[in-house]
Amino acid sequence: MRKLLLAILGIVLALPVSFSQTKPKLSAAVTPFVKEEAGVIVLAHVRVVDGTGAAARSDQTLVIADGKIIALGDSGTTKIPDGAKVLDLAGRTVIPGLVGMHDHMFYPSPGGGLPLYPEHASSFPRLYLAGGVTSIRTTGSLEPYADLELKDAIDAGKLAGPKIHVTGPYLEGQGAFALQMHQLKDAEDARQMVEFWIARGATSFKAYMNITPDELSAAVKAAHAHGIKVTGHLCSIGFREAAALGIDDLEHGIEVDTEFFPDKKTGVCPNPQAAAKALLSMDIASKPMQDMIHDLVAHHVAVTSTLPVFETSVPGRAPLDSRVLDAMTPEARLAYLTRRARISDNAATSDAAVIFKKELEFEHEFSKQGGLLLAGLDPTGYGGVIAGFGDQREVELLVEAGFSPLEAIHIATSNGAEFLGELDKIGTLAVGKAADIVVLQGDPSTNIKDVEKVELVFKDGVGYDCAKLIESAKGMVGLR
Ligand SMILES: [Zn+2]
Numbered sequence: 001m002r003k004l005l006l007a008i009l010g011i012v013l014a015l016p017v018s019f020s021q022t023k024p025k026l027s028a029a030v031t032p033f034v035k036e037e038a039g040v041i042v043l044a045h046v047r048v049v050d051g052t053g054a055a056a057r058s059d060q061t062l063v064i065a066d067g068k069i070i071a072l073g074d075s076g077t078t079k080i081p082d083g084a085k086v087l088d089l090a091g092r093t094v095i096p097g098l099v100g101m102h103d104h105m106f107y108p109s110p111g112g113g114l115p116l117y118p119e120h121a122s123s124f125p126r127l128y129l130a131g132g133v134t135s136i137r138t139t140g141s142l143e144p145y146a147d148l149e150l151k152d153a154i155d156a157g158k159l160a161g162p163k164i165h166v167t168g169p170y171l172e173g174q175g176a177f178a179l180q181m182h183q184l185k186d187a188e189d190a191r192q193m194v195e196f197w198i199a200r201g202a203t204s205f206k207a208y209m210n211i212t213p214d215e216l217s218a219a220v221k222a223a224h225a226h227g228i229k230v231t232g233h234l235c236s237i238g239f240r241e242a243a244a245l246g247i248d249d250l251e252h253g254i255e256v257d258t259e260f261f262p263d264k265k266t267g268v269c270p271n272p273q274a275a276a277k278a279l280l281s282m283d284i285a286s287k288p289m290q291d292m293i294h295d296l297v298a299h300h301v302a303v304t305s306t307l308p309v310f311e312t313s314v315p316g317r318a319p320l321d322s323r324v325l326d327a328m329t330p331e332a333r334l335a336y337l338t339r340r341a342r343i344s345d346n347a348a349t350s351d352a353a354v355i356f357k358k359e360l361e362f363e364h365e366f367s368k369q370g371g372l373l374l375a376g377l378d379p380t381g382y383g384g385v386i387a388g389f390g391d392q393r394e395v396e397l398l399v400e401a402g403f404s405p406l407e408a409i410h411i412a413t414s415n416g417a418e419f420l421g422e423l424d425k426i427g428t429l430a431v432g433k434a435a436d437i438v439v440l441q442g443d444p445s446t447n448i449k450d451v452e453k454v455e456l457v458f459k460d461g462v463g464y465d466c467a468k469l470i471e472s473a474k475g476m477v478g479l480r
Contacts, residue, residue, distance in 0.1 A: 023067060032472075035463050043094060046061070048062065051414045051429060060072065095132070096438070100416070101136075101419065103133065105120055115178050121150050123387070125154060132388070132391070132392070135163040139304070139378075168202035190215040198223070235270070243299040248301060260288065293366050296371055302419050308390040308394050312340070323389060336382065375391070375415070392451045395451050405447075436458060
């Protein structure tokens with residue numbers, strides 16, 4: 001009897017998502033992390049930072065039903081539906097779920113030898129969600145089938161994690177530094193790769209460092225024919241050239257723009273150290289830099305900020321918080337701390353702090369000139385940039401770049417949703433939108449560090465326990 005019951009349950013769990021589009025049945029791998037899943041949930045007496053950039057509003061009441069926000073207003077006048085579960089959230093703040101726009105599913109292997117980036121499909125989805133990240137773009141995949149299967153499993157309620165927008169595998173040219181990347185042969189190869197992965201569910205692409213202008217152009221044409229966007233972490237191609245070729249987004253910012261390198265040859269990636277030196281002498285207020293920014297804005301090219309990964313190369317700045325260190329395997333922690341110490345030892349000869357400051361200035365200026373700035377973490381480099389925690393750090397670093405806390409939250413929520421074409425569903429807190437909501441202690445509109453004090457994360461109206469998600473992924477990063 002018990003066996004039969006389990007078999008029937010298995011069939012029900014295996015039914016396609018369309019069986020219940022809005023609320024899939026959550027599996028036993030998800031339910032231990034769920035804290036709130038009443039039919040109607042009321043977040044009462046809470047401070048609201050709605051993600052539009054508007055000022056925080058105190059003593060608000062927000063009503064969630066069927067996975068959506070159905071009411072939001074002053075506590076005195078907002079009607080509480082009969083039978084609703086009411087959470088008194090005095091002293092807490094709600095912000096929209098973060099939209100992570102450079103949020104890979106992999107992390108560098110600490111093992112030495114060839115550079116390899118194992119898929120972290122076990123720990124990262126839970127850590128993203130725990131960090132308040134309810135939607136991600138994977139922005140370059142090394143295991144695209146795993147990313148696609150993971151997305152389906154999360155959407156079907158089989159695993160806990162954010163909503164995933166899967167980016168196809170890297171579109172890299174000849175000279176890739178990682179074996180996990182295919183090296184394009186020519187423009188036709190690029191076109192075929194784009195077509196192949198769109199057919200399998202990729203909803204964006206990322207061009208990589210050694211791609212040629214012909215290959216990028218072919219990839220952009222093929223993707224745009226399907227209404228799909230292309231971003232790039234480029235080196236062989238400068239920002240303005242990429243904008244002319246039709247790219248939609250540029251990853252990382254000025255740190256990787258090679259167009260100001262004096263001996264830059266078309267389609268060739270200059271020596272990265274030499275390119276960094278060239279950048280040192282550039283002023284963000286200078287005419288060539290301003291012309292580049294205006295060109296990107298005129299072409300509607302977004303820029304994705306990934307400050308946490310850059311911060312780790314600045315002597316003394318890579319994170320040492322226990323929550324970050326505890327998430328790693330002992331091997332990953334040792335490799336990270338060893339490299340971190342070496343960077344600090346070489347502080348006297350490092351330009352990283354100056355370049356980091358230039359990056360902060362550039363991102364602020366790009367946004368002030370009307371550019372769409374997106375936020376991500378980029379969990380690569382030599383480690384220490386971890387799903388969820390890194391996304392929160394990104395918001396803090398945007399404030400260091402000169403944005404107000406409200407602007408930084410707007411960038412990390414609404415801007416990403418806008419770029420993804422999802423602003424009607426996510427990205428701000430408003431009636432009719434998905435209940436993707438982060439409940440925090442304190443007030444991030446006055447103290448941005450409070451963005452780390454996540455208690456509960458709602459995704460489509462289901463409230464997940466942040467502490468339990470983090471605990472479940474302890475000691476896993478670096479391996480799985
Ligand atoms: Zn990346």
